[in-house]
Amino acid sequence: MSYVGLSLALLLALAAGFALTILLMPGRRECNVIECLSLAPFFGFGMVSLLLWIAGFALSGVFLKLVVTLTLAVVILAAWRVGKKRQCLFIWSRPRSVLEWLICLVMLVELGAIVDLSLGRSLGWDSSFNWEIKARIAFLNDGIIPQRYYLSPSQTATHPEYPLFVPFAQLWLDLGMHRINQFWEKIPLLIWNCSGVVLVALLVGRLSGRRWLGAVAAVLLFFVPYAACGAGGMTSGYVDFPLGIVYLAAVGYLLLYISTGDLASFSLYAAALALLPWIKREGVVLWLLAAICGALTLYRSRGDRRRWLALVPGLLIIIAWNVYLAGVGAGAPHDFMAANLTTLSEHIGRVGPICRSVLRELCCQDRWSILWLGLALAFAQQISQRRDAVLLISTITTLVPLGLYGCAYLFSAWPDYLAHIHDSLPRLLLQITPLALLVIVSTAGCGGGRGAGLGCVGAVSTGEARPSRSH
Amino acid sequence: MSLPFIRAAEPLPHNIACHNIDGRGSRYANPPTKLVIQPGGSRALLLRLMWLGAGLAFVLLSAEKIKPKLHFSAIRNRGEFASTDSYLAPLTGVSNPSARLLKILDRLPQDKSVVLVVPDDGPRSAFIEQNVAYLSWPREVIWLCANVKQPEQALFNLRPSSLAAVIFWEVTPFARLKQGIRVGATQVIVPLAAPVPAQ
Numbered sequence: 001m002s003y004v005g006l007s008l009a010l011l012l013a014l015a016a017g018f019a020l021t022i023l024l025m026p027g028r029r030e031c032n033v034i035e036c037l038s039l040a041p042f043f044g045f046g047m048v049s050l051l052l053w054i055a056g057f058a059l060s061g062v063f064l065k066l067v068v069t070l071t072l073a074v075v076i077l078a079a080w081r082v083g084k085k086r087q088c089l090f091i092w093s094r095p096r097s098v099l100e101w102l103i104c105l106v107m108l109v110e111l112g113a114i115v116d117l118s119l120g121r122s123l124g125w126d127s128s129f130n131w132e133i134k135a136r137i138a139f140l141n142d143g144i145i146p147q148r149y150y151l152s153p154s155q156t157a158t159h160p161e162y163p164l165f166v167p168f169a170q171l172w173l174d175l176g177m178h179r180i181n182q183f184w185e186k187i188p189l190l191i192w193n194c195s196g197v198v199l200v201a202l203l204v205g206r207l208s209g210r211r212w213l214g215a216v217a218a219v220l221l222f223f224v225p226y227a228a229c230g231a232g233g234m235t236s237g238y239v240d241f242p243l244g245i246v247y248l249a250a251v252g253y254l255l256l257y258i259s260t261g262d263l264a265s266f267s268l269y270a271a272a273l274a275l276l277p278w279i280k281r282e283g284v285v286l287w288l289l290a291a292i293c294g295a296l297t298l299y300r301s302r303g304d305r306r307r308w309l310a311l312v313p314g315l316l317i318i319i320a321w322n323v324y325l326a327g328v329g330a331g332a333p334h335d336f337m338a339a340n341l342t343t344l345s346e347h348i349g350r351v352g353p354i355c356r357s358v359l360r361e362l363c364c365q366d367r368w369s370i371l372w373l374g375l376a377l378a379f380a381q382q383i384s385q386r387r388d389a390v391l392l393i394s395t396i397t398t399l400v401p402l403g404l405y406g407c408a409y410l411f412s413a414w415p416d417y418l419a420h421i422h423d424s425l426p427r428l429l430l431q432i433t434p435l436a437l438l439v440i441v442s443t444a445g446c447g448g449g450r451g452a453g454l455g456c457v458g459a460v461s462t463g464e465a466r467p468s469r470s471h
Numbered sequence: 472m473s474l475p476f477i478r479a480a481e482p483l484p485h486n487i488a489c490h491n492i493d494g495r496g497s498r499y500a501n502p503p504t505k506l507v508i509q510p511g512g513s514r515a516l517l518l519r520l521m522w523l524g525a526g527l528a529f530v531l532l533s534a535e536k537i538k539p540k541l542h543f544s545a546i547r548n549r550g551e552f553a554s555t556d557s558y559l560a561p562l563t564g565v566s567n568p569s570a571r572l573l574k575i576l577d578r579l580p581q582d583k584s585v586v587l588v589v590p591d592d593g594p595r596s597a598f599i600e601q602n603v604a605y606l607s608w609p610r611e612v613i614w615l616c617a618n619v620k621q622p623e624q625a626l627f628n629l630r631p632s633s634l635a636a637v638i639f640w641e642v643t644p645f646a647r648l649k650q651g652i653r654v655g656a657t658q659v660i661v662p663l664a665a666p667v668p669a670q
Contacts, residue, residue, distance in 0.1 A: 113541070120544040122557035129601050132554065137608055146609075154604045154612040157597075183553040220526075223533035229540035369533040374525055381518065444522035 009176025017044020019079030025264035049168035127237035134167035196245030203252035270310030563655025583635035
């Protein structure tokens, strides 16, 4: 019975995510099934977790489950009707050459390895005691996290201030199974990781204009040692990699929008953007950067003013979550002090050691191989060839987080802030890894032509690489 | 089979090629098009060679780091407490430690606290405390170090009516609390409150 419940809960969340993806692509008749399938787990579980949280203010137990199920069913029905009205065509994009088939085969082997390694290991520390514990507490309390949890001194180490995307996705499966199971609770994370790999292939392929390059990027992802086997990597059940994928989706679809003016890409950017602060606390930083890029794009294009609304859902989530935390009396994060000028002036002496630690981490071959050297080379090539909106966006979204995450340790409350850096910086870097790989592979694959590289599709709309200038 | 990077370096009539962004030709209603300026010349060739070398170095270096960490195993459902068991089994030396602990804790009143007596306040003790706090919910866990002065007195200074149980973890139970239930090699739970009826 529990397997039936688990399967139904999983299918419903994924189907709703698939449906939402279709609804988010207004006017697009042709839907790429692989694209919808790879976005569905993020949007589906995003919707489920938000619904469980919001409906949980008024309902609990069976009624909570019923309302969430009905809402998901309504989304699926709406997408079905819209699809029928739009006469949607679902397309499977198959590999077209021997090279593409070969790379895709390697990618499939890689996905198989991720599945085996993930399910062969138990949930990692953060995954158990930051995420799964909240799912357990909510399950034992009819689907709601009681205020007592936020006030409990023995639960302060479980980061009560973290948002509920992961715990409530796990809770949804628990509610389906009618029991808590730490093994099956790893399933959403596994699905996010696998669909993340596919999404990397898809977005890099589109942005570089070469599908085989996309597949190469997805394959290379597994060759980042920390991403593949690290303590916070894809197989450990941590959420930093999925967060990085959603960040990649936000930035990637924004770049596609800049390149093609495709409204569907902009909607998908908006949806991914809204999800960022709901996944993890650091998502707020990534949201801010992706939102700045979106705002710059909208300001520059001076298009439809309603598109500015894309920035609202994420902002609402940030505000609502903080109001909620204040309402339940949750304490401030214990690992960081208040970011103010007094603390900054007290800790200004940390700047040198922090810079050295960050550099040491970026050069750590055991965790990153030569990934960050590759990123530096990619930027050097991009800067020498083009200075346009695409370069600006890739710089803001890839390099600025590195600086911001480094600066965050100025406010570290750990007695040994260098130990704090050593402990958490690799996970923060993992959040930028998919995007870094996109920049590297796109730049490398497009060669040294003017206007080539990441977002070479952007050359059309930005008008910076006209045919006459290439000779 | 010609490799794409070699093909792209060949001289083209106008050095320009037009692609659909998905490479799917005319199947789009409004095909979004892009201009790719095919690189040519020795500079581009050098760049391609550089990236090829960097890519190979990346893969070879990474493979060396990843290979020792790849331990494939048959996928099997490790049960309801797959994760906490994997943490607690090496500490307790018994199988199904989470279920064993819960079996005792579930009978205790939920509005009372559990005292965990551990050897010190080091990271290992913090690790144990986190596991016990996970399993004890909704009971609060009070962490008591055995290496402080008069730990027994510190325990009895707590209001006894507010306590559900005392867990001695790698610490010999205090003289006055010998009637405990052993859950592992060095783990003993001493219930202090009367068991509540099963729901």
